[in-house]
Each structure stands twice: as structure tokens, then as C-alpha cells.
Amino acid sequence: MSMRTTCPYCGVGCGLLVSPDGQGGATVKGDPDHPANFGRLCSKGTALGETLGLTDRILSPQIGGKPADWETTLDLVASRFQAAIRDHGPDSVAFYLSGQMLTEDYYAANKLIKGYIGTANVDTNSRLCMASSVAGHKRAFGSDTVPGTYEDLDTADLVVLVGSNLAWCHPVLYQRLVAAKKARGTRIVVVDPRRTATCDSADLHLSLTPGSDAALFNAALVALADRGAVDRSYVAQHVSGFDAALAAARASDPGLTGLAPGDLAQFLDWFTTTDRVVTVYSQGINQSSSGTDKVNAILNCHLATGRIGRPGMGPFSVTGQPNAMGGREVGGLANMLACHLDLENPQHRAAVQGFWASPAMPDQPGLKAVEMFEAVATGRIKALWIIHTNPAVSMPDADAVAAAIKGCDFVVVSDITRTDTTRLADVVLPATAWGEKSGTVTNSDRTISRQRPFLPAPGQARDDWRMIADVAARMGWADAFGWTSAAEVFAEHAALSGIAGHLGRDFDISGLAQADYDALPPTRWPVTAQQQGGRFFGQGGFFTPDGRARMLPISPRLPVAQTARRYPFRLNTGRIRDQWHTMTRTALAPRLTQHIAEPFLEIHPQDAARLGLAPATLARVTSPQGAAILRVAITDRVQPGQVFAPIHWTGDTAPMGRVDALIAPVTDPVSGQPESKAAVVAIAPLAPAWYGFAVSTGPQHPDATYWARARHSGGWRSELAGLDRPETWEAYARALFDLPDAICLSVEDRMRGTHRLALMHDGCTLAALFIAPDPVQLARGHLAAEVGRAGASLLAGRPGVGTLDPGPTVCACLNVGLNTIMAAIAAQSLTSVEQIGAALHAGTSCGSCRPELAAMLALSQPPLARLKQAAP
Known part of the structure; x- marks a missing residue:
């Protein structure tokens, strides 16, 4: 008997059918009826069954690294937080949360710290990936609203992917886009300094100067105005700030992009003459010291043309975590309240405090992630609770963050396995994991889906909302946190959203307050008597005081050139295909480590030659913040002077491969999001013995x-x-x-x-x-x-005669190796990716390996055939 649940990885929010085997394992398939994936899964989702089990699980509370009982542990946590509040005030405590938390857990934490402890010192690792999008939305729309839906990818005529390696980071959406291209001829433009797997299906790759995205979209706004593509009626009725935004765009220099004139002209021609345009953006935009301005430069173009909130058109932010959206909905960020209400709005504060009947409510934003850990380092934060995230690895200036956590007076970490961060904690709380806990997540297009338990909680593990409620009860607030199930938490959250709806906010799911929680199907918000799902802003209706969207004047700012002579390279960071975050789950699946098994540094051949770096050797990478050692991958996927490294490795898997130790804690002044795509580094050969x-x-x-x-x-x-x-x-x-x-x-x-x-x-x-x-x-x-x-x-070291070494895994979904594929290409004269799929099934699941298959085919062709393929 299979159970419907939702994948715990990225923000696509794929539905799953899980069949437990009764022995702690399960088979996992895509749910053909879920609107996010229609049965498709990526390599990570396909391998979920291999990650189940109790390997490295934390099974009991721990105090000082030793097992303890729940009563003693919870009493200690409550008393230490109470002591900090009594002696130093509520702003001496902080929570650091995560997009891996379920909405119900997030809601409980936000209610406790803002409504009862009385501080806004609560932030989330979503600050590291989506805060600039939130800030840009709020500046333009008056709310953190994603206007469109995944269906827009099916009907668009032009999709612009900006700072998004969709093929590797959101493979199911990428395959949906590729299917639209095949069926409808959808044009695809990739805007990215680095050539990624996503470029395989692109009609145009704009390899722009790092950080110059705002200059590109300012050029687009000017072209829209000059070529008569502005929707004057829409602007007149629904938009403010058009003239100032256009004037700033005209003052902007398109040359900052570094693009060839022909490529820029081609993009502007397509962008101005195509009505159904979707602009998909992700971390390449958000993870910037000017990320909010980049977001608003994109939004300006869609507002000027009215290409928003209608089928096949609009800006679209895709998220990297399973519940980044749910965390935003409950006010998990330091500058927000639950249900998209504003912390600095007295009416909103009074509404939430009245609903909660809470004793306190902060009236100023709390510390954002980077600020929070700086406050921990200086001793302003005396008690810190970290839930389901690993900031000792994932925060910028990670070594300094680890030292700050280690030096904090009292640190609690809730997690499922031992991490770099749990090892620094005074108290570790064992949490239930995916497959054991019940709750909801919201994906990138506002669809709320259930995560359902199909395994028993191991050892003494508890749900996060329950741990939070247990601590709250010991702090004197038992009645306010007296839930007995996740369903009750969700019902309270839904009821509060109805108040937000009456205050004119976008997030309203009050229609689900009395829903059958166990049977809840995937549901896109809002859910009210007036509207269920759909899109926003096609007919205006923005959430600003006057109901009009705001276009903003944007002056592009490139990343700061810090000590360029000593640190001449720009480091771009990101994800790889088969791993996720700090690998606490994906590293448990052996097939997911066979594609790329160690951290690496992509460097251009010219730079490698100048530095004396040979393929597969090791390079020492240093920045003003720290150092790393990475395997050298020489490739023209990056431009000269630029390098790329993935983020996933930790003290457990490759202690010298912790890339965020290199990243400066430079943040966007509006969103507080760190600049993770343009650190300055120096590179030298390691020369091991x-x-x-x-x-x-x-x-x-x-x-x-x-x-x-x-x-x-x-x-x-x-x-x-x-x-x-x-x-x-x-x-x-x-x-x-x-x-x-x-x-x-x-x-x-x-x-x-x-x-x-x-x-x-x-x-x-x-x-x-x-x-x-x-x-x-x-x-x-x-x-x-x-x-x-x-x-x-x-x-x-090699197989004997007659035995084939399969080689590094290329198709992780179906576990097909490079040597197996190359042998089949040669033996069967395969000439297309489809033929490889028919022969070996490689590339027929999530499809994220198809660019590699195409590259292998190109390499297998005789030299003359390659020349003919390359000829115009």
C-alpha cells in the first residue's frame, strides 16, 4: 500500500508515492497526480529509499555530549533561556531556523520567540538563498507574492533563466521546460557567467560579467520603451515609478555586462517582441550584495509590459529548499510576521498579538543571519537555538561562525544527525526526520503539500513543533502551546491567515482551517471564498497602500573589488547535480556520490596554465576569510579570471573543502542576503608529496x-x-x-x-x-x-580481461556509468541521446544527465564529423 507524501529536497515540491517494506525501508516513486512533477523525479528523489535508516542518527537528547532524558533536557533549555531573558533582556536570545522545517514547526518557533519571548531575533537559512527575492517582491508588490505558476513554463514563448542552473538544481522543472521547447518551440535564454548543463537546451547563452544582471535588465527596459513594447494602459492604471525607473535605466551602461553586441542585440530583440515571457531567477540573482536591486530590475521589465500574472508570462523565483516558501509564510525571517504581515506595521502587530493573546511583540526587525552570528561572536546573544541547519558550514565566513557558536554561553541544536554544528552545541535535541513526521510544505508556485509519516519515530526522537511547545510550556506558556498534533498547529496558522486576508494581505488559507488535514491534497494558495489558487496581478491589485505596483530606479552595482591584486580571482559557488546542501541525507545514497565524489575547482585553461595547475591535481584557494583545498577541473565552462566551486562538503566529508569558509560576510543592504557568488580568492598549486x-x-x-x-x-x-x-x-x-x-x-x-x-x-x-x-x-x-x-x-587497480569497469556514474537515477555508455556508443553506433536512452535507459528519468550524454556523443564522433557539426 503506497502513501502520498512530498520530497524533502528542493523547492519544486515533487509528490511521491512511498511503499514501506515493514523493515525500516521503502520504495519511492514519483506521484503521477501531483501537479508539481506528474510522476517525474530527479536523481536525488529517485534515491530517497537508499537514505532511510538509522545511520548516524541522534536517538536521544544530549547534554554536553552525553545522553540525557527529555525532562532534564527540556528543563535545562527552558531555564537557560529564561535566565538569559531575565538577566540580559529578550534580545539576548535568538533562533536560527531552516527551510527543511515543516510549516507547523516554523509556525511554533515564530510564535514562541516573537509573541512570547518578545524578540524578533529569529532568522532562517532562507536568508542565504531567497531574502533578496522577498525584499524585491515587497518593494514592488507590497507583499512577498510569487505571481505565477509552473503552468506558465508550459505556455511561455520565451523563458529567460537568470542565475539558475535549472538542469541540475531543479531538474523536474527543467524537463518540463525542455518538453515545452520540443512541443511548442519555446525559446530558452540562459543568463549566467558560467556555462552550465542548462545551456545545453538554450537558444542563447549570455555569459555576462559577474554581478551585471541589473545592467542587462536596465538595457531591456530601455529597449522595451524605445520599441513600443511598454503597456501604457497597464502602467497608467496599476504602476507607479515608471519614469524614474526608465531614466535610471537610460543612465545605466549596458557595457557593464561584457556581452558581445550581437548577443545583447539578439536577447533584446526576443525580449521586446515576445509577449509570453517568463523570467526564472534563482541564487545567481539573490546571492549578491545588490541582489534586491537585481530582482527589481527584472520586475521593472514585467511591470512595464504588463507581462505578469497572466498565462505564460511573469517573473518567477524558484527556491532551493523544500519549505523556503512555508517559512516565509509564517514569518520565519527577522523582519516579518506570520501570514505575510509586516512587523513594523502597528495594525499588523496588534492583529497577530491579539490572535495569539501573547504577552509581548517586538516592534523592530531582529538580527538577520549574518548579523545574528556576529552578535553571537560579540556576546550580545547569550542563548541560541539552531534547528535543522548547519551554519558552521553553510554561513559565509564559516570558520568565524563556527568559533562564535563554540563560544556562545548556551547553544541548543535540533537535528537528526551529527553535523559540524551539533558538535559545538551544549544541548542536542533528537528530531524526527522525513518519513517520520507529519506536516506541510509550500513549493515555489505556492502549492501546499503534505508530508506524511510512513515510519515510526526512532529512539526518543520528537517532532520539532512538540519540542518547541514543550519548552514554551516550561517557560510558563503551556496553554498557548497546548497543541496535540501538527493538524492543530496548521489549523491555527490557517485561522490567523484569515485575519491577514481581512487586512488586505495576499496570504490567506482560511478556507483550509477546517479541512481534513490527513487527506489534504496539493493545494495552491490563496484558499478563500473569493479566490482559490491562480495567479496574481494580471489585473493589478497590488498589496501597496494605493494598490499600485512600484517600479524602482536601479543603478547597477558590480561586486566590490576587494584587494584585487592579492586575490585576483572571482569565486562563484553553487550546487552539483546529485548532492543537496551539506549532504546529511544525499551522502547516505552511494550512487549519488559516484558522479562527483569530492569538492573541485573549475578554472579556465589559460589561468591553469599560468598558475602551473594540471588536471586532477590539487589547488590551495585562499581568501581574506579562510582557505580551502580543491581538486582542479580545467574547463572553459568558466571565463578567465573566474572560478567555480560547489558548496556541499563538510568537516565530515572533506574538511578542507568547506567552501563557505572562503566567503566574506558582505550582504545586500536591503535584504541582508550574503554575496555568495563573487568572493575574491587567490589560487596556487598545493604540490603534495x-x-x-x-x-x-x-x-x-x-x-x-x-x-x-x-x-x-x-x-x-x-x-x-x-x-x-x-x-x-x-x-x-x-x-x-x-x-x-x-x-x-x-x-x-x-x-x-x-x-x-x-x-x-x-x-x-x-x-x-x-x-x-x-x-x-x-x-x-x-x-x-x-x-x-x-x-x-x-x-x-583495474578489472581483469573481459570485465568492464562501469566508470564514474553519469545517470544516477538508473546507475549507468561513463564506460558503459561509451562502450554502447561504440558497439551499437549510437548517435543520439534518445538512442542511448533506448539502449541503456540513461537519461530517461529526470533527464539532468542528458547534457553529459550529448557531450559524450560529441567526443565519440570522428574528427571530421565533429567539424561538420561545429560548422555554421
Whole structure:
């Protein structure tokens, strides 16, 4: 019997059909009836069943790293927060929340800290990804409203993807767009300094200067005005500020974009002559010190043309977390109240406080994320509660944030597994995980979906809303937090939204206050007697005092050129296809680590040659904030002077690969969102004395200058490198694998400087270590598959004659490797991605590997055929 629930990863909000096996596992499929995905899943969603289990789970409360009972722990938490408030005031405490929380959990936390503790020092990791979009929406619309829906991607004639690698970060939406292109001829433009997998389907890639997006959309606004594409009637009836916005755009220099004149002209031609335009934007816009202005530059263009809130047209912000939208709806940010009400509006504050019958309500915004951890560092915050996020890794200037958390008087962390952040906490609370807890999430197009439990809560784990209510009760507010189920929390939230609706706000789901919570289908808000779902602003109706949208004058600002001579490179950060956030879930699925198993640095060939960097070697990357060591990937996907690195690795998986340790805490002055796409860095070769690769059936305990650890289906694998050689490789291997009594077989090639060691028991290799003076070249997939089964033959490092090493995984959904694909292309004369899919099924699920399949086909063609393909 399958159960309907919702994926716990990105903001697409895919529906799932889950069938528990009764032994703690489950099979997971896409829900064909869910309007977000219609049965499609990405590689991460497809592998969800492999992430279930109790590996590394926190199963009991902990005080000072030791197990404790709930009563003692909750009493301690309540008393320490009460003491901080008594001695230093309510602003001495803070909550740091997460888009992984369910709406009900978010609501409970917001009610406690704002309505009862009386401080607005509550923020969320959504500040790191969507705050600029929120701020831009509020400046233009008077509310944080996403005007359109996913259906607009199906009917648009032009889709502009700005700062969004949709193919890897939102694969299900990307495939929906690709299907529209195939069926309707939808044009796709990608605006991104880096050439990403999304560019594979683009009709035009605008590789603009980092941070110059506002200059591009100012040029678009000027072109719209000069070519008669402004909807004068819509502007006259529904918009203010047009003349000032256009004047600022005319004063803007399109040359800031660095684009070739022909490419810019092509974009402006399409943008001005196409009515059905959707502009999809994401972190490349938001994660900027001028992110809010970039958002408003985009919104200006849609407001000027009236291309908003109608089928196939509008600006569209896509979110990176499963409940970034739900957190915004309950006021999870430091400058908001629940139900899109405004903290600084006296009428709104009075309405929320009256509904809650609460003793206090702050009248000023609290500390935003970067400010919050600066206050922790200086001692202004005495008690901190972090829920389902890992700021010691994910915040900018991550090393300083980790030090601040470690030095805080009292830190509580609620989470499901041990992380860099839980290790710094005084108290750790064991939370229920996806599949164990009940609640709702809201996706990027305002659709509320249920997450339903299909597994029992393990150990002493509790739901977050319950933990929050338990602490609130001990602080003297039991009646206000006396819920007995998540359904009751949701009903209260829905009822409060009705008050917001009467105050003229956009978020109103009062029609769900009495709904059957268990049976609630995916439902797009608003849900009232007057409106159910749909779009906003097609006929005006903005949430400003006069009902008119605001166009803003935007003067583009490029990222600050900090110490450019010492730190000459711009670092762009982002996600990879098969991992999510700090990998606490995705790293549990071995197939998701086989595509990209370690942190890397993309660098242009010209820069690599000048610095003396060779492929697959290691580079030391430094910034004014910190340092990292990353594997070198030489590619023209990035422009000279620019580099790219992914964000996912932690102290558990690659301690020197923590990329946010490099990021300066520079923020947008309006939104408070950090600049995560344009850090200044210097790069130099690491020049290790040795490189290594380790594979084992059991745990590994790396001790090296650089290491990156990942799971495989039968154990662990690690990449290693060191500046100093150990005294003996045998002693090193025994300590690495914790196999002091195993038989050690060692092979040394003094001429080449290589060492190969196998630690064996009863003729079977339990672990193997390969050492070389250069990056180790081995059949890693073969070794991972054979360790624990093969004998000394494993030291060959490659499969025997007649056995194919599948190679690195390309299609993670169906676990198809690079060598398997290349062999099929050669043996079966495959010439298209569709033929590869028919032969191997690769690329037939989420489709995010299709750009790689196309690149492999191009490489497999004879030189003459490649020249013909490249010819105009």
C-alpha cells in the first residue's frame, strides 16, 4: 500500500508515492497526480529509499555530549533561556531556523520567540538563498507574492533563466521546460557567467560579467520603451515609478555586462517582441550584495509590459529548499510576521498579538543571519537555538561562525544527525526526520503539500513543533502551546491567515482551517471564498497602500573589488547535480556520490596554465576569510579570471573543502542576503608529496593534508593527499582503516614511487590503499564494487580481461556509468541521446544527465564529423 507524501529536497515540491517494506525501508516513486512533477523525479528523489535508516542518527537528547532524558533536557533549555531573558533582556536570545522545517514547526518557533519571548531575533537559512527575492517582491508588490505558476513554463514563448542552473538544481522543472521547447518551440535564454548543463537546451547563452544582471535588465527596459513594447494602459492604471525607473535605466551602461553586441542585440530583440515571457531567477540573482536591486530590475521589465500574472508570462523565483516558501509564510525571517504581515506595521502587530493573546511583540526587525552570528561572536546573544541547519558550514565566513557558536554561553541544536554544528552545541535535541513526521510544505508556485509519516519515530526522537511547545510550556506558556498534533498547529496558522486576508494581505488559507488535514491534497494558495489558487496581478491589485505596483530606479552595482591584486580571482559557488546542501541525507545514497565524489575547482585553461595547475591535481584557494583545498577541473565552462566551486562538503566529508569558509560576510543592504557568488580568492598549486586513494568495507579515519570521503555500496572510499610522508605506509594504512591485526600485502614500485597495500582476512581484501606521486589513476568503480569480495588481485587497480569497469556514474537515477555508455556508443553506433536512452535507459528519468550524454556523443564522433557539426 503506497502513501502520498512530498520530497524533502528542493523547492519544486515533487509528490511521491512511498511503499514501506515493514523493515525500516521503502520504495519511492514519483506521484503521477501531483501537479508539481506528474510522476517525474530527479536523481536525488529517485534515491530517497537508499537514505532511510538509522545511520548516524541522534536517538536521544544530549547534554554536553552525553545522553540525557527529555525532562532534564527540556528543563535545562527552558531555564537557560529564561535566565538569559531575565538577566540580559529578550534580545539576548535568538533562533536560527531552516527551510527543511515543516510549516507547523516554523509556525511554533515564530510564535514562541516573537509573541512570547518578545524578540524578533529569529532568522532562517532562507536568508542565504531567497531574502533578496522577498525584499524585491515587497518593494514592488507590497507583499512577498510569487505571481505565477509552473503552468506558465508550459505556455511561455520565451523563458529567460537568470542565475539558475535549472538542469541540475531543479531538474523536474527543467524537463518540463525542455518538453515545452520540443512541443511548442519555446525559446530558452540562459543568463549566467558560467556555462552550465542548462545551456545545453538554450537558444542563447549570455555569459555576462559577474554581478551585471541589473545592467542587462536596465538595457531591456530601455529597449522595451524605445520599441513600443511598454503597456501604457497597464502602467497608467496599476504602476507607479515608471519614469524614474526608465531614466535610471537610460543612465545605466549596458557595457557593464561584457556581452558581445550581437548577443545583447539578439536577447533584446526576443525580449521586446515576445509577449509570453517568463523570467526564472534563482541564487545567481539573490546571492549578491545588490541582489534586491537585481530582482527589481527584472520586475521593472514585467511591470512595464504588463507581462505578469497572466498565462505564460511573469517573473518567477524558484527556491532551493523544500519549505523556503512555508517559512516565509509564517514569518520565519527577522523582519516579518506570520501570514505575510509586516512587523513594523502597528495594525499588523496588534492583529497577530491579539490572535495569539501573547504577552509581548517586538516592534523592530531582529538580527538577520549574518548579523545574528556576529552578535553571537560579540556576546550580545547569550542563548541560541539552531534547528535543522548547519551554519558552521553553510554561513559565509564559516570558520568565524563556527568559533562564535563554540563560544556562545548556551547553544541548543535540533537535528537528526551529527553535523559540524551539533558538535559545538551544549544541548542536542533528537528530531524526527522525513518519513517520520507529519506536516506541510509550500513549493515555489505556492502549492501546499503534505508530508506524511510512513515510519515510526526512532529512539526518543520528537517532532520539532512538540519540542518547541514543550519548552514554551516550561517557560510558563503551556496553554498557548497546548497543541496535540501538527493538524492543530496548521489549523491555527490557517485561522490567523484569515485575519491577514481581512487586512488586505495576499496570504490567506482560511478556507483550509477546517479541512481534513490527513487527506489534504496539493493545494495552491490563496484558499478563500473569493479566490482559490491562480495567479496574481494580471489585473493589478497590488498589496501597496494605493494598490499600485512600484517600479524602482536601479543603478547597477558590480561586486566590490576587494584587494584585487592579492586575490585576483572571482569565486562563484553553487550546487552539483546529485548532492543537496551539506549532504546529511544525499551522502547516505552511494550512487549519488559516484558522479562527483569530492569538492573541485573549475578554472579556465589559460589561468591553469599560468598558475602551473594540471588536471586532477590539487589547488590551495585562499581568501581574506579562510582557505580551502580543491581538486582542479580545467574547463572553459568558466571565463578567465573566474572560478567555480560547489558548496556541499563538510568537516565530515572533506574538511578542507568547506567552501563557505572562503566567503566574506558582505550582504545586500536591503535584504541582508550574503554575496555568495563573487568572493575574491587567490589560487596556487598545493604540490603534495603524495596522492592516495583508499577503499574499504569498513569506516575510514583519514589523516592527511587533504582528504575527501564518500560512501560506496559496500563501504567507504577516500581521496587523499599529504605534504609529508608517513614513517611507514603499512602503519598509515592500519590506522586509516583501523585494522591492526589484518594481514598486510604490500607492493612497491620504487622507480615510479608508487605503493599498493591490501589489508586482508581469510584471503579477502577488506581495505586497499594506493599511493603515487601524482593523482592516482585507477578504476575506482571497480575497486569499490570488488573490495570485500576480491583477494590480492584487487591491487591491480583495474578489472581483469573481459570485465568492464562501469566508470564514474553519469545517470544516477538508473546507475549507468561513463564506460558503459561509451562502450554502447561504440558497439551499437549510437548517435543520439534518445538512442542511448533506448539502449541503456540513461537519461530517461529526470533527464539532468542528458547534457553529459550529448557531450559524450560529441567526443565519440570522428574528427571530421565533429567539424561538420561545429560548422555554421
